[in-house]
Amino acid sequence: MKVLIADGVSQMAVDILKDDFECVIKDKLPAEELLQIIPEFDALIVRSASKVTAEVIDAATNLKIIGRAGVGVDNIDVPAATARGIIVINSPGGNTNAATEHTCAMMLAMARNIPIANETLQKGEWNRKQYTGVELKDKTLGVIGMGRIGSGVAKRALAFEMKVIGYDPYINEERAKDMGVEVGTFEDVIAKSDFITVHMPLTDSTRGMINKDVMYKMKKGVRLINCARGGIIVEEDLRDAVLDGQVAGAAVDVFTSEPIPADHPLLGVKNIFVTPHLGASTVEAQVGVAVDVAQGIKAALNGDPVMTAVNMAPVSKSVMQVIAPYFDLAERLGCAARALVEGGIKKLDVTYNGEIADVSTRMITTAVLKGILSAELDDVVNFVNAPGLAKQRNIKVSEVKNKNTERFANTVTVTVTAGKNQTVSIQGTLFGDKARIVQINDNRVDVAPRRCLLLCPHNNRPGVIGQVGSIMGAAGVNISGMQVSTTSKEDVNLMILTLDSEVPADVLKLITSMEEIYDAKMIMFK
Template structure:
């Protein structure tokens, strides 16, 4: 597989990618240039400078993942990528501390006129009267977006004895309480805040959130900080607010159009405005962090594993990931086993979670199951992004169930697959919290790792059944990696579960089915 890196990222991230793939680094291509080469690559790694347009995405038949070394993904056409089943991921943790520290630095620089005072003294002046500031102690800081960065900014400014309030419709009162932030509605935040800092992604809801209408609702003498996304503000409205005195100061790191020039900078010549050229993530540590994080995300996506930071599938919080991550392989392999068991078109599936899984979010595990179920039978690639959509398109009813009372195993996944001819059941769990095991297929109790090829052979309980099967396989040069025999609910019958090293040709399968006393033989490729 080949990866295209379209912007400069830390060499540590590039080196990590090169351990797995061929990598080409060609920074700062224009969209029309990218269109010409993108079909040669399976993955694209970018930063904010590259515009990954719908035309770029549609020009590729190979692209499977787009990795953004940073947080903002407004330079990527996510709907177009999702429609093609392309994973889009970002790196929200890699530059969190850098952005937090830059926000605090900008706030204090604005408050104490540090850049202006520095420039004055560089010009040979000693002017103390022009640079009187205020103290942040006792002031109210309004935080729009109390997520990773917003909550960290709150913690640091609380240490400077600021009162912190926040507007964020996506966090709970409990979480806000944990980080010391009082949740309020948007208008209340505007009216009560002495300082306002924004930490949200750019969406339809947040575009130009800080506009003339919002500014009119703010306190006189408010101070505004934006180190998040330039599109979340109306720069002209903020500049007018500074000129009128409504806004006492502004600290701006990001802009709707970058790079900023003299022609499109409304803050030129405004004494109370501090500006930097999108430096929020510009620390050595952050650049290494986002490069390494994006590399790991791309590797996971191309090697078929779920990507915890994918932005076009349901996000997986760290607390949830800690519980469900060990079960991803199990869920996907159960789906693959299920499609081999199905004896006709599948009408519906029910995925039941017990124990610890019943107490957390499991949508991603259900998606993993669907991926395993659909991949072996479709020509198109099925992944964690498009699996739910493909299931819906095929009119496959999917139901999740949470069971309060666990069965024999404390935590397990139980699946029912309904076809026109009947229903199949599969149960899976983890041994020692890490080893995937299939423990039941239909009415049969089994115990096997869902890897490689598996022969399931219900048979009459009589001598030499195992010997005959082993002889046929051995004569064909097929190695047996493991074997288990268990009883079935039907009187005088057992089932063999035989793990084999290779696929089994049809003529050998016919010989196995021809053994007297063998009720059925089914070969399952657990890996799809």
């Protein structure tokens, strides 16, 4: 497999990947060349310079994963990638500390006029009175967006004896209060704060959220900081509000379009301090984000789940450790259920019993969908596109959780409804790290879901199993395992054969033609 590194990253990231994959490094890659060469590659690493457009994604016929060495993914068309089943990952924690510290540095530099004081002193001017600043102590800091960076800034502001009020539509109020942060509405933050820092992603709802109307609802003399994403604050409105005296100062590290032109509205304006997108520009952060993404790409290309995918539900490391062992089991249960019903699947119910019911199981359910859909589609089905493909096919998906168990510590039960309300239920568990099928409908079994399985409900009389074995032997199909389970129907047993190869159609027809065999279903695990 080939990995394209389109923007320069730490050599440590290259070292992680080069032993397993062919790495091609093309720093500052022109858009035309990216479009031309992308079909060759299985993975792509970018920072903020390269634009991964829908056109690039359409051309990327082999691409499986895009890694953004940083937090923001606004330079990647994530919906287009998702539609193609391409995983998009970022490094949400790799530059958190760097961005947090830069925000605090910008706030302090603005409060004490450090940039302009340095500039004029270097020119031989001594302007102590002109550059009198303000203290942070006892001021109110409004934090818009209480994620990793926003929370980090709040924590440091409290050390400066500031009062902190935070706004975030998804804020955990209990955690914020434990930190000593007051939780408020957007309007509360705007009206009460002496300093306001934004830490929201750039989306349709946050684009231009700090505009002229909002600025004039703030305290007169407020100071604004934006080290998050360009476009959240309307740049022309900010310039006008500073010139008008409504906003006393601003510190800006990010811009709507980068690099900025010489006539940018925030340049040359007194009390507006700017830096060229330095939030993540520390030695430690550049190594951190590159290593994070390289490890994610290595995992994805080796078929393992990744924790930092932005186009699937995020999962913490602790939860991933619990659920990851169930992915293979879940996928095989889905594959088996698909093979045991006919017609289009209308409904999928996944029931979790035991301690596993205490954690988020969405990715396990997605693994079940992978198994179901991979059995009937030629397209690549993965954790990214499986939910969307199920929705396109009008498959209703539900989860049921119950901590009560009967025979095993944890079980996953997959129930599918297909065709004319045909239903099949199949249950599995883990014995150590080994997947086992332990129930099919109302039949208790103990089968390893590997290779090929042949399920034959049959009349419980002597000679039936031996006759099937003889047919298999004559056809050169090796039986590596066999189990017989009683069913709820009198004199009907369920024979399950584990085979080393698929049963040819003519052989399967011969078996089903036997008077004592009521049905024969093949399960082929990919």
